[in-house]
Amino acid sequence: MKIHLPNSAFLGNIDPFIRGFDPSAPDSLEITANDKWISVHPAVLSMIAALGLTVKPDNINCQKFEAASRHYFVRMGLFKLLNIASDIAIKEHEPAGRFIPLTQVRTAAEQTRFITDMIPMLHVEPEQAQTLGYIFSELIRNVIEHAEAENGALLCAQYYKKSNSIRIGIADTGCGIKRTITRSHSAATDLDAIRLALMPGITGTTSKEGGTEQNAGAGLFFIKSIASVNRDFFMIYSGAGFYKLLKKNPGRSRRLNADPIIDRHTATSGMPIWPGTVVGVDITLDQTAEFSSLLDAIRDTYSSAIRERRQERHKKPRFS
């Protein structure tokens, strides 16, 4: 496998970075990087960490980082997590208020511990902490329950002072969304599976409306809704499928859509095949809508989506 860290890769311009990923030769990983400056979204770091854990440390060939921003990758814990040597010297800082370094979460107990420790680390307002805790909780749980990922979830987050935003990335190298969703639903492509996974009330664990006792099929819909209401980016990449919720213009309504294809987005079925799932979310703190009003909007959209799907299955009278 080969992956190149470009000068810049955030959710707005992450597409070329993903297109440049070479998934061939999965027993080794070659990491190269821009030699002037590297500035990337946490989802990119999570992806590299997740890939790196699938190969032996000896089989990771990481180019010497020359970029002025190279210390960032040490501080985020990339080399340590992958157990590869780095000669980049840094002065350790207390991470509180700025970032959550790369963290591996494999069990529900580790998830609870991570969320308990994470919320105070970001030093955000209680309302915002609740939104972030919600996002992490649902995304990690998806990996633990559905991904069958030996290495669990790899995640990290970064606060950006200039935009007053927090960017979150989580990646796994599990079975991917299509394999999970097609246990109960029909999806021809990875993108079809992503579309279904983003719809409220659809889960791979059952074809029944309302899900099972443990799964409702609502987690990703909630997270996409948080990004949509806040007019932020949301990205999901699994197999060859890629979906990106684009920022809404300030003038447009914050109405939620049950079908992600109706949202302003870009999508393709032609990305290099990611062996698992990657999610990236941006949360701009000063425009974070009240969680309460978000829940009102979700309640309306969710119920009507289920009602409409149920009506679609209703038998029609036959007239002759």
Add this chain to the structure above:
Amino acid sequence: MRRIEIRARAGAFAENKDIARELRLREIISALEKNEDVVLDFAGVDATTQSFIHALISDLIRKYGNDVLDHIEFKSCNEHVRKIIGIVVDYMQEGAN
């Protein structure tokens, strides 16, 4: 009447679905089977997730029907917790109708 304190079991951010499942299977269902009403006390719970509430109550609605809600009281819920419970109760009833 069986009273279950959620904070003591699931913490101030009630998100662990395994705990929700345990509460449902071991305590809520056993009380309902004995014709006891259940009080789910959310005092001290600052936040929860839809997944947690779904794991806690969805199967009760599926198993016993909507009338089970006459035997469950959701106590001391803050606005967010109340709304998430409302979402789960709504979609479970929409799906069941």
